[in-house]
Amino acid sequence: MPQRHGQDEPEREFDLRWADDAEHKEPSARARMLAARWKENPPGPVPFRAEPDHxxxxxxxxxxxxxxxxxxxxxxxxxxxxxxxxRGAY
Known part of the structure; x- marks a missing residue:
């Protein structure tokens, strides 16, 4: 595997383990956007299934x-x- 950013493989593996073991993980940009939007205007209830007759x-x-x-x-x-x-017959 090629080396990235001057790190050798053991240091890179340590960085991945360190990141995975972090206590606090930052939410994604979409999650932050939805949280901000729903704080001001929460979504209404949505049924899991539509009514069978409809x-x-x-x-x-x-x-x-x-x-x-x-x-x-x-x-x-x-x-x-x-x-x-x-039409083609005549």
Missing amino acids: VARRQRRSGWVSTAIVLGCVAGVIVLLGYVNF
């Missing part, structure tokens, strides 16, 4: 909408190919 109703409806869109596109392509084929 999810089931949305999935059922979107399934039919997706199926109608796919079938409509397939029908449109068939009609377009038939028209092109019909």
Whole structure:
């Protein structure tokens, strides 16, 4: 492994152990930013899961909408190919 910043491997290993064993570890920049933001304006409660009725109703409806869109596109392509084929016959 190449040497970094003039340190040999035993000194570097000591620095890593010393840093890992520190009693106080500084939070990340994102953690500090969120802590500051939430101190002034705490977030509201968020449920772990959505209500089952809402999810089931949305999935059922979107399934039919997706199926109608796919079938409509397939029908449109068939009609377009038939028209092109019909115009090319004459």
